[in-house]
Amino acid sequence: MSNRILLVEDDLALGQQVVDTLSQAGFDPHWVQDGDAARGLNPDDYRVIVLDLMLPGTYGMDLLKRYRTKSEVPVLILSARDDTADKIRGLKLGADDYVTKPFFPEELVARIQACVRRPNLVGTERIIVGAIQIDLERREVTTSDGTLSLTPVEFEILGLLARRKGSAVTRDALVDAALDTAHDNSRRTLDVHISRLRGKLRSDAAQLETVWGIGYRLSEGS
Amino acid sequence: MSNRILLVEDDLALGQQVVDTLSQAGFDPHWVQDGDAARGLNPDDYRVIVLDLMLPGTYGMDLLKRYRTKSEVPVLILSARDDTADKIRGLKLGADDYVTKPFFPEELVARIQACVRRPNLVGTERIIVGAIQIDLERREVTTSDGTLSLTPVEFEILGLLARRKGSAVTRDALVDAALDTAHDNSRRTLDVHISRLRGKLRSDAAQLETVWGIGYRLSEGS
DNA sequence: CCCGGCGTTAAGGCTCGCGTAAGGTCCGAG
DNA sequence: CTCGGACCTTACGCGAGCCTTAACGCCGGG
Numbered sequence: 001m002s003n004r005i006l007l008v009e010d011d012l013a014l015g016q017q018v019v020d021t022l023s024q025a026g027f028d029p030h031w032v033q034d035g036d037a038a039r040g041l042n043p044d045d046y047r048v049i050v051l052d053l054m055l056p057g058t059y060g061m062d063l064l065k066r067y068r069t070k071s072e073v074p075v076l077i078l079s080a081r082d083d084t085a086d087k088i089r090g091l092k093l094g095a096d097d098y099v100t101k102p103f104f105p106e107e108l109v110a111r112i113q114a115c116v117r118r119p120n121l122v123g124t125e126r127i128i129v130g131a132i133q134i135d136l137e138r139r140e141v142t143t144s145d146g147t148l149s150l151t152p153v154e155f156e157i158l159g160l161l162a163r164r165k166g167s168a169v170t171r172d173a174l175v176d177a178a179l180d181t182a183h184d185n186s187r188r189t190l191d192v193h194i195s196r197l198r199g200k201l202r203s204d205a206a207q208l209e210t211v212w213g214i215g216y217r218l219s220e221g222s
Numbered sequence: 223m224s225n226r227i228l229l230v231e232d233d234l235a236l237g238q239q240v241v242d243t244l245s246q247a248g249f250d251p252h253w254v255q256d257g258d259a260a261r262g263l264n265p266d267d268y269r270v271i272v273l274d275l276m277l278p279g280t281y282g283m284d285l286l287k288r289y290r291t292k293s294e295v296p297v298l299i300l301s302a303r304d305d306t307a308d309k310i311r312g313l314k315l316g317a318d319d320y321v322t323k324p325f326f327p328e329e330l331v332a333r334i335q336a337c338v339r340r341p342n343l344v345g346t347e348r349i350i351v352g353a354i355q356i357d358l359e360r361r362e363v364t365t366s367d368g369t370l371s372l373t374p375v376e377f378e379i380l381g382l383l384a385r386r387k388g389s390a391v392t393r394d395a396l397v398d399a400a401l402d403t404a405h406d407n408s409r410r411t412l413d414v415h416i417s418r419l420r421g422k423l424r425s426d427a428a429q430l431e432t433v434w435g436i437g438y439r440l441s442e443g444s
Numbered sequence: 445c446c447c448g449g450c451g452t453t454a455a456g457g458c459t460c461g462c463g464t465a466a467g468g469t470c471c472g473a474g
Numbered sequence: 475c476t477c478g479g480a481c482c483t484t485a486c487g488c489g490a491g492c493c494t495t496a497a498c499g500c501c502g503g504g
Contacts, residue, residue, distance in 0.1 A: 212459095
């Protein structure tokens with residue numbers, strides 16, 4: 001991963017300006033003008049995502065929520081209104097910063113650099129929770145019983161649970177992340193995948209606990 | 223490390239306000255009024271440092287530089303002037319965020335939580351009242367007897383009481399927040415849940431006191 | 445064309461939480 | 475002190491939420 005930055009911004013003049021500034025600062029900006037286009041992109045392809053809240057198509061907040069269920073990528077919100085309630089909502093949803101227009105491009109760059117500087121990128125692509133090790137890149141999972149191979153859906157589920165390790169994750173979030181969201185009935189499907197996952201985890205299955213009425217949680221067995 | 227936060231702020235009224243807000247949000251603020259006092263402290267003792275730039279004694283920027291050479295602690299700058307040059311300078315020096323006065327205390331809290339969320343693990347959405355710790359994200363409650371698992375309704379009740387910790391909360395408010403409001407007869411239902419909660423809280427049950435004729439209150443066991 | 449892998453659906457059984465009832469206890473007013 | 479209402483606790487049945495097994499349909503490769 002290089003210095004690629006995703007900019008979601010519908011204002012043409014402003015977008016161009018930001019792109020120029022970012023390029024000049026050594027980043028590699030990737031600019032999309034509309035929320036629906038941004039929807040299909042993989043957040044993990046970018047170092048930072050700069051997101052305008054007021055967008056045609058998908059509303060910015062939805063995008064943020066969507067990215068957050070899939071990834072840990074830093075998201076920086078760009079907004080026309082200097083609305084405190086909005087700010088709080090955005091930051092609560094996991095945004096890393098919030099900049100209101102108008103702003104000086106240099107400020108935006110400085111804030112992006114502040115995001116990137118954070119020490120989280122150390123243990124990249126590999127998550128260890130208890131006896132379970134998940135290599136997101138190699139798509140490989142090791143437990144105390146040895147390496148085991150998961151199906152794509154199973155891997156997505158385990159991956160999301162691992163990224164949120166320790167926290168209770170909603171059934172909806174899991175369904176949204178791992179299953180084809182087209183047919184959203186039959187939430188029993190998730191049960192089956194969880195069941196199979198537990199079966200494969202064998203002696204470490206206890207780490208995948210169900211949170212009644214909410215969803216599931218992957219915890220360190222400790 | 224707990225939720226200790228260092229606040230460096232010379233304005234007495236504002237400082238007190240921030241301290242109150244932070245406490246209420248479950249943090250443990252530690253307030254010093256002057257830069258020279260802050261100079262001797264070990265930044266690693268804190269989860270986040272909130273730093274006013276305009277200080278008597280050591281100038282705020284110097285403090286920031288000093289902290290940065292010693293530690294990776296997130297620093298959030300508080301400043302009276304909305305000066306872009308200052309912002310950029312602060313962020314370049316390694317500050318994680320920059321808030322200009324006047325601001326709403328809730329915004330500050332949200333930004334602090336965004337900072338804290340980074341290094342993974344705890345810190346978000348956690349309320350501590352007496353010996354009871356409530357992690358809203360993990361949906362987990364810890365008491366002096368250890369971790370205990372609550373049902374959704376019990377968790378909602380305890381959560382609301384914790385958010386309003388110290389204040390009496392109406393029965394109606396609790397019923398409204400936690401129970402399926404469809405059939406609101408049988409107000410005895412809430413009693414049962416409270417009872418069960420007390421049962422699970424065991425030795426900390428005393429913190430959940432009855433306010434006769436009103437409702438309940440969750441207090442620090444003092 | 446068959447076969448194995450995978451996602452999905454269906455169905456039965458089970459656990460668990462919720463609400464209600466019933467009897468006891470505590471509190472405050474008169 | 476007494477009475478009534480507010481509150482606490484225990485017990486229990488129902489239904490929701492969950493787990494598992496089994497079987498179906500959709501691909502891909504052999």
